[in-house]
Amino acid sequence: MPAPAIKICGISTPGALEAAIRARAAYIGLNFFPKSPRFVSPGQAAELSERAEGRVRRVGLFVDADDDALAQFIAATQLDGLQLHGSESPERTAQVRARFGLPVWKALSVASADDVAHAHAYAGAADLILFDAKTPKGALPGGMGLSFDWSLVAQWKGAVxxxxxxxxxxxNVAEAVALTGAPLVDTSSGVxxxxxxxxxxxxxxxCAAVQRA
Structure with missing residues (x-):
């Protein structure tokens, strides 16, 4: 089985970008959620995106953003994909994908088997489901260093x-890969x-741990 693809999320400096590229990450994440400590402005994102072009794929992270906010960041940044990390419904996810013509990843917060089963609702709307830990009410939607019971998604099969x-x-990433068979792993606070x-x-x-796994 090939090693999983790697995404390093929350890249905000040239040094971190270059480190991700050197380590052979497939994707970097640019965080456009203003409340996050990893937030990058359109200007910062444009500079990082230009440096990354052709070397690593760029995914923009948004939380319940409206079309105007999405359009502003997409115009400033040459993104290769969009990650919706809020409470976006399958209908909203499909709408974003159709309007902006970019692959869409939908993050789903997981605390139970029902949360995992909800992923099936995004078939045909999202290009990829990112199973993430559920964070406490009122906290940031991700990047908190929290994990969930990986057995809930072990060898998950779905249309997405x-x-x-x-x-x-x-x-812990090698253990997570061994247990779940995840084809892609995403980290932010963990690095x-x-x-x-x-x-x-x-x-x-x-990245070395993933590649060994």
Whole structure:
């Protein structure tokens, strides 16, 4: 089985971007949620995107953004995909995909088998489902370093491609891959020294652990 694809989310500096590329990540995430410590402005995103072009795929992360906000960031940044990380319904997800003509990833918060089963509703609307940990009410929707019971998505089969997120670190990602068979893994806080501050050594260690897995 090939090693999973890797996404390093919350990239906000050239150093972190270069570390992700050196470590052979397939995707980087640019966070456009203003409340996040990983938020990047359209100007920052444009600079990072230009540096990344042709070297790694760029996914923009949005939380319940309206069309105007999506259009603003998409215009400023040459994105290869959109990640919807809020409460977007299958209908809204399909609408975004149709309007902007980019692949759409839908993050789903998981705490139970019912949460996983909800992924089937996004068949035909999303290009990829990202199973993530459910965060406490009122907290940020992701990037909290929380994980969930990976057995809930072990060898998940559905009509939509999928990936695993939520509390993945260099120390636990190989175990997560072995248990779930995830074809893609996504980390943000797991490769940071502080919220929003990427650690280049941890990025390298994370990617190496995945590639060995």
């Amino acid at each position: 491609a999928w990936g695993l997120a939520g509390g993945l670190t260099p120390e 940071e020294s502080a919220p929003g501050i990427k650690d280049e050594g941890k990025i390298a260690a994370f």
